[in-house]
Amino acid sequence: MQVIYSGKDNGLKKAAAFVNELITDGDLWDRIIAHGKFDRALIDPNTIVDRLKAGPTELHVQDLKAPRWKRWTIYRRTVAVVDPTHPARFSYHRKFRRNSVGQKVNTILHEYVHIVDNSDADEGEQMGHGDNSSVGKENTAPYWIGSEAQRIYETKSGEMAAAPPAGEM
Numbered sequence: 001m002q003v004i005y006s007g008k009d010n011g012l013k014k015a016a017a018f019v020n021e022l023i024t025d026g027d028l029w030d031r032i033i034a035h036g037k038f039d040r041a042l043i044d045p046n047t048i049v050d051r052l053k054a055g056p057t058e059l060h061v062q063d064l065k066a067p068r069w070k071r072w073t074i075y076r077r078t079v080a081v082v083d084p085t086h087p088a089r090f091s092y093h094r095k096f097r098r099n100s101v102g103q104k105v106n107t108i109l110h111e112y113v114h115i116v117d118n119s120d121a122d123e124g125e126q127m128g129h130g131d132n133s134s135v136g137k138e139n140t141a142p143y144w145i146g147s148e149a150q151r152i153y154e155t156k157s158g159e160m161a162a163a164p165p166a167g168e169m
């Protein structure tokens with residue numbers, strides 16, 4: 001999988017470039033397998049890694065293009081919006097452009113787990129987190145994998161460690 005971002009957010013550009021390196025070097029996959037069990041997951045970590053590796057070849061990220069009223073009402077707490085008609089694409093809400101690069105790395109991985117999960121032929125979530133609340137979801141696959149990628153970025157770049165991104169993913 002390669003992340004393709006063509007918008008104007010420099011942090012998101014850096015995050016996309018980092019994710020493209022991260023997923024080719026294998027360290028994240030090893031950490032997922034070593035982590036063991038994920039809450040709400042119906043498949044084991046080895047299967048999760050197999051599916052993530054076999055996911056779409058391109059993940060398209062773009063700036064959220066929605067009318068202003070929508071961005072400030074139904075999407076006001078939403079960092080990333082997936083589009084069911086374009087299964088390998090999500091839109092990033094510019095309201096969250098000040099999130100750190102590490103937090104943006106987190107969001108990309110989090111959404112990638114959902115996108116791979118949604119693209120499986122099986123019915124329903126195999127590695128999801130249920131509703132949009134982030135409370136108590138730290139050990140679900142999307143949240144844990146996103147946060148682990150953020151930690152790897154922060155360690156390698158020397159960026160100050162931040163909390164996971166605010167808002168819903």
Ligand SMILES: [Zn+2]
Nearest residue numbers: 114129142169
């Ligand atoms: Zn999510």
